[in-house]
Every structure is written in C-alpha cells, then in structure tokens.
Amino acid sequence: MTVTTAVAKTVDARGLSCPLPIVKTALAIRELASGQLIEVLATDPGSTKDFAAWSKTTGNVLVESSVDGAVFRYVLIKK
Amino acid sequence: MTATLTRPVLPPALVEGLDDPETEGAVKTKALVIVAESGDLERTWATTILASTAAAGEMQVSIFFTFWGLFSLVRPGVRVTGTNWMQRMLAVMNRPGIDHAKLSKLNFAGMGPWMMKKLAKQYGVAEPRELLEMSQALGVRLIPCQMSMDMMGITRDQLIDGVEEPVGAATALELMTGASATLFI
Numbered sequence: 001m002t003v004t005t006a007v008a009k010t011v012d013a014r015g016l017s018c019p020l021p022i023v024k025t026a027l028a029i030r031e032l033a034s035g036q037l038i039e040v041l042a043t044d045p046g047s048t049k050d051f052a053a054w055s056k057t058t059g060n061v062l063v064e065s066s067v068d069g070a071v072f073r074y075v076l077i078k079k
Numbered sequence: 080m081t082a083t084l085t086r087p088v089l090p091p092a093l094v095e096g097l098d099d100p101e102t103e104g105a106v107k108t109k110a111l112v113i114v115a116e117s118g119d120l121e122r123t124w125a126t127t128i129l130a131s132t133a134a135a136g137e138m139q140v141s142i143f144f145t146f147w148g149l150f151s152l153v154r155p156g157v158r159v160t161g162t163n164w165m166q167r168m169l170a171v172m173n174r175p176g177i178d179h180a181k182l183s184k185l186n187f188a189g190m191g192p193w194m195m196k197k198l199a200k201q202y203g204v205a206e207p208r209e210l211l212e213m214s215q216a217l218g219v220r221l222i223p224c225q226m227s228m229d230m231m232g233i234t235r236d237q238l239i240d241g242v243e244e245p246v247g248a249a250t251a252l253e254l255m256t257g258a259s260a261t262l263f264i
Contacts, residue, residue, distance in 0.1 A: 016203040019132040023205075023213050026135030044203075057136045 007075065008036040014043045014071060021047045022054050025076075029060060032078045037063075040074040047072055110139040110258040114251065117264060118147030118173065120180040120192050120207070126264045127210035134217035143251040145224035149231065151177040151211070152223055152238045161232025169231060177208045215241050222246055
C-alpha cells in the first residue's frame, strides 16, 4: 500500500446529522484506491466518536481528527 | 539444582479457540438482519438509519420487509389495486410508499410527519427514502415477504428497483440464525 499525502477526495458533510457524515464517507471512499486519502468536513459534534469507531470497524486509518471553530475535519487513509 | 520448564502442549480444542496471529486484528465481516415489520415513520427511520450505518461499517445487511413494513418498498405513485375490494381499501387507508409513512402517535392526519420532515431538513437529517437509497448503494439486501405481498395484493412490478425475489419465513430465519445481530423493528 502506497500512501500519498494529497487528499484525493473531500466529503462536505457540514450541516448534516447522523448517520449522513459516515454514510456519505462510506459511499465516497469506495471510489478511492487503497492508500488514498479522504477528507471529511462535518459539524455534527457526535461525528468525532463516530469516525473513530468507524475507522476501527472498517480498518480505514484515521490520521487526523481536528476541529476549527464549529467545523470538524477528519482525514482517513483507505485500507 | 536447575529446573527445566517446558511449555505444556495445549489440547487442540483450546488452540482452535485462540486468535490466529495471521488473521488477528483483521476486520471480520459481520451480518445484520433487520425484520422491518412496521410501516410507521419513526420505525422506518430507525430501520434505514441502522441499515445504512451498518452497511457503511462494512457489515452484510439484509432487511426482510413484512406486513406493514412491506409498504415502504412500493414504488412512489403506484396505486395498489389488488384483486378484491379489501386489498383496494387497505391500500387507500394505508397509502403505499416510504414517503407516506405515518407516525404511530401525533400523526394528526399527516401534520405530524410533515412537521417531522421539516425539522429533519432543518437539522440535516436524511429522510427514510434517502437513507434507503443510500443503503441500496452500499449493498443492503432488500427482501420482501411473499406472504405479505399476496395478502396485501402487492405485485413484484409495484416494488422499487433492486428489491430481491420475495421469500418466506424459513429463508428469513436462515438469515437470522447466521447473523451477528438481528432486529425486529
């Protein structure tokens, strides 16, 4: 698996509630190749725990979980 | 005096139960089966939220639609005419299609669901129909109950695209016994 540092795809889930940030990410990540990076922007406060859990269940590695104001940013590497 | 410690040989039955170092940590596929029996809006919501989230988490998800739940699979705009007046009346009293699900309480002749969907939009919550479509895109199996279809006068061509062949209780039970989790909603 070759990991690239550039974000290959961004999912804008701002303003969306559970389970949309996760479901939309799951749909989007299918279009990526293994090792590619996906970025997710969300405003749902529950998404921090959700993305950590989702990363654990799917094996897609969560490399960044940050917050800037009211916007959460997650970066995952496709397994 | 020195004692030599030797590792005892474990009985095979015990070894089998241990994690294989090769596959340890690997993601194992789990299966979820939901029996969607209710056609109520709040329950349809629960079914579609759990199904789409489980599929997003790479679980194998199957939903068995039975009784009132079956009406969620009827294509929008379809008029169920059935073969007799009772089936026709049933379809009139219980308008088919996932967009016409009623709340089990505070329905107020449709005012309740209308308000609920307005609130959902305001808070970025997807409607059951959108969640069902996303579930399908993530590979969730939608399985209608044959007996309910016959009794309610609903035919195969009146169901949305991508629905599997109707099956009976035995097939549903077989799926359930092989699943990691089963829900009756």
